[in-house]
Amino acid sequence: MALVVQKFGGTSVGDPDRIRNVARRVVETARAGNQVVVCVSAMAGETDGLVALGQDLGEGDPTPREYDVLLATGEQKTIALLAMAIHRLGHDAESLTGWQLGMRTDASHNRARIQEIDCGRLRAVLDRGAVAVVAGFQGVDDDRNITTLGRGGSDTSAVAVACALGADVCEIYTDVDGVYTTDPRMVPSARKLARISFDEMLEMASLGAKVLQVRSVKFAKRYGVPIHVRSSFHSAEGTWVTREEDVMERLVVSGVTYNRDEAKITFRKVEDQPGVAGRIFDPLSEAGIVVDMIVQNLSSDGTTDMTFTVPVGDYANALKLAQDAAAGLGAEVEGDDAIAKISVVGLGMKDHAGVANRMFNVLAEEGINIQMISTSEIKISVIIQEKYTELAVRALHDAFVDAGGDEPREEG
């Protein structure tokens, strides 16, 4: 008997028939002899309606505490309906809201962090043979205020519950089959990975693969609970995200990702003296703008060029702040939002030299100019002109994945 946590997103529970489908899947798992916790999001569309009401009554600036009270009704609705549907299939189930579940978070409304889960009630439900139907996305702070975890919080809820219970697996049901070597819509030869390590998944997710929330992968990594990303439409195996030791083959490159949601800002001819970086980045930080890549090069004339990227949604604001800072520094500012970040990710990079070199060569052969480079232990990212995105992704996938850095992991 295994302890399985299953997570279904808003689309999977988007209407009564879909909720019934989820109920069938859950009951099948339970009847196969497993203890089952199912974690759900608000029905698709529900959250949009709640957000609209909150923006209306809050006049564009809803009170964070009350906004959480409002949004939390979405998942509460789903858990009640799913528990009913499971009952109609003749299986016991009990719904648990964030506070009933003992999902304790800090008091940061709208983006709360999980602190601990009191598993007493969950275990009691499971021990009596019932399915625990838990509300994703929501928690409760020490003063018994309702909190929500922010965007994609339901993945995090599910994984956190799995970690707290020491579950055998956390299954994330989604509208894709699993994690692919790259975007299959862009590269038809993209293959589903059977297994991937937490660290690889973190790089893939944060780089735009968008299958799993970064926070949930971090949780799973810390507690060593495997995540199984799989389709909610059929029962074939998806992709297991596991500890590095459990990934049998270490591919040099297991994935090629892209992100077109960043923009680039360059300071030219900045005097190279202490405190300059602070004068550039402090205003951005105060404005809550997250800077991703930063590159600095010393010029021969004693000035320096500094380039960084920001989310494209913050670009206009960041550019204005940059221009203000540049005026004080006697520097010039350029901006470009027609860029893309292309990354190759793979555990095997740690042991294989020359991946960066090969990557640059592949791009050069296609005539693609590299504007910025950033590297980590298992990832190399470059910034290129946006219009070359598809070409770059295909060429790198061909070179590293299809041709095989080593033997690629095969997938059924």
Add this chain to the structure above:
Amino acid sequence: MALVVQKFGGTSVGDPDRIRNVARRVVETARAGNQVVVCVSAMAGETDGLVALGQDLGEGDPTPREYDVLLATGEQKTIALLAMAIHRLGHDAESLTGWQLGMRTDASHNRARIQEIDCGRLRAVLDRGAVAVVAGFQGVDDDRNITTLGRGGSDTSAVAVACALGADVCEIYTDVDGVYTTDPRMVPSARKLARISFDEMLEMASLGAKVLQVRSVKFAKRYGVPIHVRSSFHSAEGTWVTREEDVMERLVVSGVTYNRDEAKITFRKVEDQPGVAGRIFDPLSEAGIVVDMIVQNLSSDGTTDMTFTVPVGDYANALKLAQDAAAGLGAEVEGDDAIAKISVVGLGMKDHAGVANRMFNVLAEEGINIQMISTSEIKISVIIQEKYTELAVRALHDAFVDAGGDEPREEG
């Protein structure tokens, strides 16, 4: 400084603009120097949507526990939105769900009874000068399950909170101006009562006046908290429901009510022997059918006729059960759902003889036959043919209220 509990129903919070209106009213009361608790229902229409979803997923028989989890989202939504709207008017407010409020009930899902209210959090909110925005209709049982109070539960929530806090008044905002001597749509001379006693209100409410839930009046009576029933559309005084001692004049008849939602079943020629009543009423009780009036008369031939009334919605079922019972008793059954119950209610009846007699004479003068009679200390009810409802109500109102049993209470 007074402590005021205000209750607004689903229509009063039916859309964003109405919620903003309620917020303005609440803030006015607070700025006039009062501590304010506001208790709200789900937005009009919201509950219907939730009921439909629950019936769908529950296939007509939703799990009671989960049904409560589902329905409770309705009020949770309203409290969040109202608290936001109050914030936008520059006043502090905090929403409290049933469990945050400490609204402890028994475990009878869908029709829970309030056991106690832990006022600690409520007092803390009020003490810091904020408005407490509490969810009506919902509570939490000893095992931290969400419960709901059943139909009209929000009135009961509001009054219970007022009682627990020892509030100076519980204001019930509604779409009528107050409690009238009879239905103004039926009798244009009907007058709004300035004050009415709890007991009179109980008889009025349970007899079909439908302004206040019976349970909430019982609560207010037990704790001696006055209820002020008033319009949500303007600020004129409505009707105060208070202790008998606080009702200055004791009208012989303060109201004439009618109820067309009952049906009548008669057993003819029942042998008059012990145990017969049980054989008639036990099956009804087992079917959850509430019997209202019961009249029995001994005939000269040693058999008896037994007549009782049931809600018209249960009539078909009750008639079938009665026929089954009659077969075993060798009796005959007749039914009639074209009846009305007309009642006169008044504290002064206790001291004035002859009210019943006068009532029967008034009806006789109009040629209305009385089928059943039932009396209490402050009420006389008769069953008549339904088609005479308006005629009976007008005649009785003319005789007792307009003509004045004593000096009628005047109302501004």
